[in-house]
Amino acid sequence: MKDKDINITNKIRDKGLKLTTQRMIILEAVYDLGNHPTTDEVVRYVRTKNPAISQGTIYKTLEIFVKNKIISKVEKAGGVFRYDGVTQMHHHLFEEESERIDDYYNEELNDLLIDFFDKNKIPGFQVHHIKLNIKGEFKN
Amino acid sequence: MKDKDINITNKIRDKGLKLTTQRMIILEAVYDLGNHPTTDEVVRYVRTKNPAISQGTIYKTLEIFVKNKIISKVEKAGGVFRYDGVTQMHHHLFEEESERIDDYYNEELNDLLIDFFDKNKIPGFQVHHIKLNIKGEFKN
DNA sequence: GTGGTTGCAAACCCTTTGCACGGCA
């Protein structure tokens, strides 16, 4: 068994979820596809590994992963869901026209934000998670 | 003509869009409903003012307003669109279970963010707009 | 006058659901 498989196995088992072939392949898909895949992209990836896995299962399984915080949904207006296998704090760069979404990591920014909300509690609201949506355009 | 109507009229005309009854009522709906209405909420509001306005027109018109930056879409995972009539820089508080979305205004935070990205340009990306998604829970 | 807008209704498409079968623990 490869390191990658062990990692995937643990992610699933650590949440008390049953380990099945379907779940392993679906989680592998999110990780391997990397760039915030849509459900459809996950479906196509999974097909290449095992065409017998149904679309319904993929939809259900992705939701189970989200509920168990193994992956997360990218906040995205537009009827299509995207999933994100990165669980550490990071932000997103959006380009509207192209639908492109890149990750943006910056420790200094994270510290700045955490520090800000430590000092400035929001009345009547307890913060769990902060994420910056940065809209603009990619230049080549 | 009320001040409100003049304001709405100008918002539409200033973008070079034709002024129609439908557009005025639809824009009024987004402003009056206030709290990030869904398309369906806009449809219901518009019906009370003029039942003859069709749902298709409302969908098309809201998209036209977004394209012309008169209003904006709230980034939201979930198949339902929400619209936001507030154009000044602000942030959103999300509570997942309840679907509640409140606005969060903080000038100091805005300055902090603008200053940060002035000093820390993102290679290959030009920032147009920054918005924080703050997830957590409302306490009563 | 005329090109953009609207109304209508059907089509779309992603997502959800129900249920019987199958397989992990």
Added chain:
DNA sequence: TGCCGTGCAAAGGGTTTGCAACCAC
């Protein structure tokens, strides 16, 4: 063995589209 997970296919529901009639400019 028991119960959770899966496959299948149909239903659901918000959104989009096409086109003829209409109307601001």
